[in-house]
Amino acid sequence: MKSNVGKILTTAAVAATISTGAAAATLDDVKAKGFIQCGVSQGVPGFSNADDSGNWTGIDVDACRATAAAIFGDAQKVKFTPLSAKERFTALQSGEIDILSRNTTWTYTRDTSLGLDFTTPNFYDGQGFMVRKDLGVETAMDLDGATVCTEQGTTTELNMADFFRKHQLSYVPVIVQKADEALAAYASGRCDVFTTDKSGLAAHRSKLADPAAHIILPETISKEPLGPVVRHGDNQWKDIVTWALFVQINAEEMGISSKNVAKIKAESTDPGVRRLLGAEGNMGESLGLGADWAYNIIAKVGNYGEVFDRNVGPNTPVNLPRGVNNLWTEGGVLYAPPVR
Amino acid sequence: MSEKTITNTSFLNDAGNRALLFQAVLLVVVVAVGYYLFHNLQANLQTQGISTGFSFLNEPAGFPILIHLIDYTEANSYGRAFVVALINTILISLIGIIFATIIGVVMGLARLSQNWLVARLATVYIETLRNIPLLLQMFFWYFAVLAALPHPRDSIIFGDFLLNKRGVYSPNPIFQDGIGIAIGAFFIALAASIALIIWAKKRQKRTGVWFPAYWSSLAIIVFGTILGFAIAGFPVEFELPQKSRFNVSGGMVLVPEFVAVLVALSTYTGAFIAEIVRAGILSVNWGQTEAARSLGLKDSLTQRLIVLPQALRVIIPPLTSQFLNLAKNSSLGAAIAYPELVAVVMGTTLNQTGQAIETIGLCMLVYGSLSLSISFFMNWYNKKMSLVER
Numbered sequence: 001m002k003s004n005v006g007k008i009l010t011t012a013a014v015a016a017t018i019s020t021g022a023a024a025a026t027l028d029d030v031k032a033k034g035f036i037q038c039g040v041s042q043g044v045p046g047f048s049n050a051d052d053s054g055n056w057t058g059i060d061v062d063a064c065r066a067t068a069a070a071i072f073g074d075a076q077k078v079k080f081t082p083l084s085a086k087e088r089f090t091a092l093q094s095g096e097i098d099i100l101s102r103n104t105t106w107t108y109t110r111d112t113s114l115g116l117d118f119t120t121p122n123f124y125d126g127q128g129f130m131v132r133k134d135l136g137v138e139t140a141m142d143l144d145g146a147t148v149c150t151e152q153g154t155t156t157e158l159n160m161a162d163f164f165r166k167h168q169l170s171y172v173p174v175i176v177q178k179a180d181e182a183l184a185a186y187a188s189g190r191c192d193v194f195t196t197d198k199s200g201l202a203a204h205r206s207k208l209a210d211p212a213a214h215i216i217l218p219e220t221i222s223k224e225p226l227g228p229v230v231r232h233g234d235n236q237w238k239d240i241v242t243w244a245l246f247v248q249i250n251a252e253e254m255g256i257s258s259k260n261v262a263k264i265k266a267e268s269t270d271p272g273v274r275r276l277l278g279a280e281g282n283m284g285e286s287l288g289l290g291a292d293w294a295y296n297i298i299a300k301v302g303n304y305g306e307v308f309d310r311n312v313g314p315n316t317p318v319n320l321p322r323g324v325n326n327l328w329t330e331g332g333v334l335y336a337p338p339v340r
Numbered sequence: 341m342s343e344k345t346i347t348n349t350s351f352l353n354d355a356g357n358r359a360l361l362f363q364a365v366l367l368v369v370v371v372a373v374g375y376y377l378f379h380n381l382q383a384n385l386q387t388q389g390i391s392t393g394f395s396f397l398n399e400p401a402g403f404p405i406l407i408h409l410i411d412y413t414e415a416n417s418y419g420r421a422f423v424v425a426l427i428n429t430i431l432i433s434l435i436g437i438i439f440a441t442i443i444g445v446v447m448g449l450a451r452l453s454q455n456w457l458v459a460r461l462a463t464v465y466i467e468t469l470r471n472i473p474l475l476l477q478m479f480f481w482y483f484a485v486l487a488a489l490p491h492p493r494d495s496i497i498f499g500d501f502l503l504n505k506r507g508v509y510s511p512n513p514i515f516q517d518g519i520g521i522a523i524g525a526f527f528i529a530l531a532a533s534i535a536l537i538i539w540a541k542k543r544q545k546r547t548g549v550w551f552p553a554y555w556s557s558l559a560i561i562v563f564g565t566i567l568g569f570a571i572a573g574f575p576v577e578f579e580l581p582q583k584s585r586f587n588v589s590g591g592m593v594l595v596p597e598f599v600a601v602l603v604a605l606s607t608y609t610g611a612f613i614a615e616i617v618r619a620g621i622l623s624v625n626w627g628q629t630e631a632a633r634s635l636g637l638k639d640s641l642t643q644r645l646i647v648l649p650q651a652l653r654v655i656i657p658p659l660t661s662q663f664l665n666l667a668k669n670s671s672l673g674a675a676i677a678y679p680e681l682v683a684v685v686m687g688t689t690l691n692q693t694g695q696a697i698e699t700i701g702l703c704m705l706v707y708g709s710l711s712l713s714i715s716f717f718m719n720w721y722n723k724k725m726s727l728v729e730r
Contacts (some may be wrong), residue, residue: 086691093388114694115388135586146586147506152674152683153691157403161414172506172587173404174597176677177687181479185677188486189505190596192586232389 026098026230026237027071027288035077038064039097042082044179045203046311046318047103047123047226056080059311060101063122063228066244066301067099070284070293075300084178085153089114092229099241100229103197105155110229119242121227124324124333126220127159128198130205133215135192140219147172149191151179156196159222183207197224203318240287247294249336250276251303253327258302265295276339283339294339304334381697396693397422403688405679407598418689425684426706432601432680433667433710439606440666441659444613451618462614469611475672477608482600482676489596492587502581502588507595509581509588518575525568526561533557601673609666613659620655621647652725660718664711671707681706 030036040048040060048058065075081097092100093115103125104110106118129148131137140163150156152175164171174191176182183204186194194204198220205211228245230238251257254273256264265277274280277298278291287293301307308325312318326332351357385392397419404414408424409431450462469477486505490496495504502509533556540553569575581591624647632642674683681703690699 086687089694090696093390109692110694113391115385115390143586145584145589152687157688158692161402161404165414171404173406174677175404175406175679175683175688177674177683181675182677184483185486188483189491190486233387 026234027240030071030098034072035079036064036068036071036099037081037097038078039081039083039088039091039100039102040064041102042084044103044200045206046199046316046320047203048080048082048101050080050082057311059123059307060103060226060228062301062307062311063101063241063245064099066248066297067241069296069300070240070244070247070287070289073290073292073296073300075296085151089116089229092116092231095231098230098237101227103200103226104229106225106227107155115232116229117232117238119228119230119238120245121225122245123199123226125197125199125224125226127156127195127222127224128201128220129217130186130194130201130214131192131217133213137192137217140217140221141167141169143171143193144169145171146192147174147190148193148195149174149176149182149186150195151175151182152177154196155222155224160195163221179204197226199312199318199320202320206317206319236288240289243287243339244297245304246336247276247297247339248301248304248307249327249334250339251294251298252305253329253336256298256303257306258299261295261298272338272340385697390694392695392698394698396689396695396698399693401689401692403692405684406595406677407679418693421684421689422681422702425679425681428678428684429667429670429680429706430710432598432605432670432673432678436602436605436609436666436670437663437714439602440609440613440662443606443610444662445617447610447614448617448621451614452621466611466614469608470615474604474608474669475675478600478604478672478676481604482596485596485600492583495583495588500578500580500591502583502591504588505596506587507593507599509591509593511578511580512590512592514577514579516575516577518572521572522565522568522575525571526565529561529564529568532564533560536560597673597676597678600676601670601678605666605669609662609669612662612665616655616658616662617651619658620651620653623654624650649725653722653727656718656722656725660715660722663714663718667710667714668707 038061040056040058043049044058046058048056048060050056061078061080064078064080068077069075071077081091083091083097083100083102088100088102088104089110091097100116101122103123104118105125106121110116111118129140129143131143137143143164148160148171150160150173157173157175160171160173174182174185176185179196179200183194185191187208194201196204198216201216205214205216208214228241230241251261254276256273256277261277264273265279268274268277268279271280275283277295278284278293282291284290284293302310305327308322309315312320314321322330322332324333326334328335352361382392398417400415401418401421402414403421405412405421405424407428409427410420410424412420412424447462447465450458451466453459453462489503489505492504492506495502495509497503500511536557537553540551544550579590581588581593583589628646628650629642632646637645670680671682673680674687677683685699686703690696693699
């Protein structure tokens, strides 16, 4: 708690004193210091989570790694800054981090009034409810009068309020500062319902003593497009982060993965593929990068499907279905502009 | 002083002038640095495209707050949410200060007790609670209380009261027409009590005859108010708590978050106050007690009239610090869902609006003013209690 306040104050103080002239060209800064400073969560399995030896993994982590691969040809040139929900924007505004990749929902207010720009979603989520099976609740409409636990400082609080107001259901809000303690309060029986993004519900349920005793209700009460955020006004940097993700989505669509990318680059006769992988021309130049920027992203981090399966797919503890996060050709909403 | 013996000293060699000059230079530097920081902040916020100002306080908040003493719904503004949080902070601070003082005085006296067991128990209490971080204690009380209580379906029931994990539910009084008579009766009784106390004091000064004015006042107020209620025909109805599908609905509820924060704050600060009280009492010379006894005063009167007033002079200044600590420590309640200032303003409001500097500034202003108010009050009380020479 106290350290959070301290951190915000420090970053606010930094915002007050440092000159922002340098921040306008983040790419030059990043090249000069030799790594990307990436703001992540304090631990959400599948999205950004550090293991015992301090190695970060997750979809959000890979977004930063893809950018590092594009710039340096090395996905490891990233340093991570774990941030709480309420520190995150200040850390980015003040220049403490270069990319904020922390399961952050793209909303109108955040995009327009914080001096920040959202790049493109790397995960489409939606808020849901988790309840104990023995309550006999089957739909969120049955929740009239329930006590609801959630974490503070996220869009979750407002979505929950909007949902209950819209359907004129009464409820008792218990809003806890940290997700872990909110979950503990739910587990102890203080609340009937625990609410957050559905991906988070799945991750949190896996932490409970008896995961099978809890169900996630079918309703999805909000749109939560999660994606990396950069500072407003540095268009080149925004383009790099955005296109690093588009390349991964396009690669999956074209059937290029980290395993076959070297072979395809050497053998392909498709001009589109040759352009993308830098075998022909220099597509990276207009981003201020080398010709092999896209090749490096795919070779070092993989295409979107690989990233998804590795971090949150069915063979991971988080175990999320691909759902809407599938390619548009497969019934999902992932649709990246072409690289040409 | 009127006669200047040295006339050829230059302006800068004069000690008084130099001191003034240094003060002036320091002032200019402080103002300049302050202006530079403020200007830089504004310029940077503008170039970063971050909107500033307090206009967000009029925007609808959209989020719920668990405890609100004034009417509040999600449709109210951030400004109103701020006021709700402010009231919650003041509420927990004031009640916490009262409880901590009572616990502190009792435990401080207990540690000085002649009774071996009582003194040791007080020592154990003080040493344990003083040495465990407050945040840990809050988590302990919150989760221990939650673990110990039954689920709403199996609520413990005492008459019209219910107890479960969601809190203590009691009947909610709803006042009907005619409550004005009862309220009027209360104030009349209050005025009569004050008059009685003044009269008793004056008479004691004049004649030395003692009258139990405080106990009588209490009786007057209690019976006076009841009489008022009876005359008005008991104009009150009770809304009883009812079990509903998930929770208990209706009635008044005391939520576990409030209880946990209150217990943690008051027992923790109480342990420090106990030591301050003990120090204060030990600072009064034993000769004072002996003198009082030799005048034939009872032990209780010796404590109340001789020892305590002198001990208070030692107790009050460090006690003020403890009160200030308690008020500031109430911000830890955010960790266990008590909706106080830090939780609502620096947590939710900051995150929804992104106005970091404004919200943190508001919170600092509130804690600053709250602490200064407590400080002013305690300084006034300290002056009142200080040794008056007659």
